[in-house]
Amino acid sequence: MSEGKFIYLAGFGIEKRILLATAKNIREVFYSPVRFSYSSKPVSFGYDPVRKQYCAGKLLEYISRVYFPDMLKLIAIFPFDLYEEGLNFVFGIAQLGGTYAVVSTYRLFDPNERLYFERIFKEVNHELGHSFGLTHCKTLGCVMNFSNSLWEVDAKGRFFCEKCNKILPKP
Secondary structure, eight states: OOTTOEEEEEEESSOHHHHHHHHHHHHHHHOOOEEEEEEOSOOOTTEETTTTEEEHHHHHHHHTTOOOTTEEEEEEEEOSOEEOTTOSOBSEEEOTTSSEEEEEOTTTOOSSHHHHHHHHHHHHHHHHHHHTTOOOOOSTTOTTSOOSSHHHHHHSOSSOOHHHHHHSOOO
16 A cells, blocks of 8 residues: 555445444555544435435545545445446446445345445445546456345455455555
8 A cells, every 4th residue: 555645434324333444454454554533423414315315426526525645445325225327226326436435235134244244344345446447357256246135245254365466455
């Protein structure tokens, strides 16, 4: 990873322990220091009252207004149901090869807390992978597998396959 740079993790209306656990996951997977912030205030930006969902692209635009000189990436986690045009929902979205990414916990919930957290970690790692320039991968178990259902999220791992891992920046 880039010397002196941090992955910033922003939580909006999610439990602080999700944020802390996700920061630990990011350090383990990306070997990057993490700085995080938490806001309990709801965000109204990007809400579509007809769909009763938030537009993921508009939330991405919202967080892209934030910049820190020591920022490598910024990923925001929201508890809202997200969509993109042409899709019923998305688990997250990122700027391919860019700086910003968004993940939603809304459809990832499970009463089994371990499974719930694991799903969040997978989607955070997936979207950060996109921000580092990775596209969807067909390698069985790779976190960069496309996920359009909880079954697909559960079927993949939280780590990158050997091929994808070679593309990621090294510490």
